[in-house]
Amino acid sequence: MNKLFTSYEEAVADVHDGAVVMVGGFGLCGIPENLILALAEKNVRDLTIISNNCGVDDWGLGILLNKRQIKKIIASYVGENKEFERQYLAGEVEVELTPQGTLAERIRAGGAGIPAFFTAAGVGTPVAEGKEVRTFNGKEYILEESLVADFSLIKGWQGDHYGNIIYHKTARNFNPMIAAAGKITIAEVEEVYNVGDLPPDQIHTPSIYVQRVLKGSFEKRIERRTVQA
Numbered sequence: 001m002n003k004l005f006t007s008y009e010e011a012v013a014d015v016h017d018g019a020v021v022m023v024g025g026f027g028l029c030g031i032p033e034n035l036i037l038a039l040a041e042k043n044v045r046d047l048t049i050i051s052n053n054c055g056v057d058d059w060g061l062g063i064l065l066n067k068r069q070i071k072k073i074i075a076s077y078v079g080e081n082k083e084f085e086r087q088y089l090a091g092e093v094e095v096e097l098t099p100q101g102t103l104a105e106r107i108r109a110g111g112a113g114i115p116a117f118f119t120a121a122g123v124g125t126p127v128a129e130g131k132e133v134r135t136f137n138g139k140e141y142i143l144e145e146s147l148v149a150d151f152s153l154i155k156g157w158q159g160d161h162y163g164n165i166i167y168h169k170t171a172r173n174f175n176p177m178i179a180a181a182g183k184i185t186i187a188e189v190e191e192v193y194n195v196g197d198l199p200p201d202q203i204h205t206p207s208i209y210v211q212r213v214l215k216g217s218f219e220k221r222i223e224r225r226t227v228q229a
Helices: 033-042 061-066 082-089 100-112 175-180
Strands: 020-023 047-050 070-075 094-097 116-119 133-136 139-145 149-160 182-193 212-215
Touching (some): 033 061, 033 149, 175 182
Parallel strands (some): 020 047, 020 149, 070 094, 149 182
Antiparallel strands (some): 133 139
């Protein structure tokens, strides 16, 4: 089945107000930047965003935040965005702050069809408030529910018309897990190949998890440039 789209507008046409949207990337590395811009252009509102962070003030998810399109964000790190800080302190956006490893596992479990799991991360802290606590082998663990999304937006390096995806180096980060946890997964990639051209044993996300593929061009911004220790 050919899943290649040529229009970003068409690819996000059914993302609706109030949707739960997972977005791949870590900081600004490996983010689906053109799909985020397409959501900004569509002006869809009241989104619940699940991602590692909320971008920076003028790029990535920060664009949706600035346009007040995000109602809630579930993330593990929110430290690079002044507008995010302002909206949170003003009570304008809901935040569910989750430990990094727990966030990754909640997404992975969602993609695997596992509804919940126990973890020691967060025991005895505000993260555990309102959650079931059980003891295993003399140690306390809290119950964390898995995460799934109406739509997952991911960024790959190479993809084919069926939706098989290969990521490049650290851009692999959250993208594979998020690809599996979306009811509809939309992938933008740097290079598109015919089916059969990608080495099967190097594919990170199989096509079964991807419903739409687009070829994009990318700015590939970085948050901070470090040239010496």
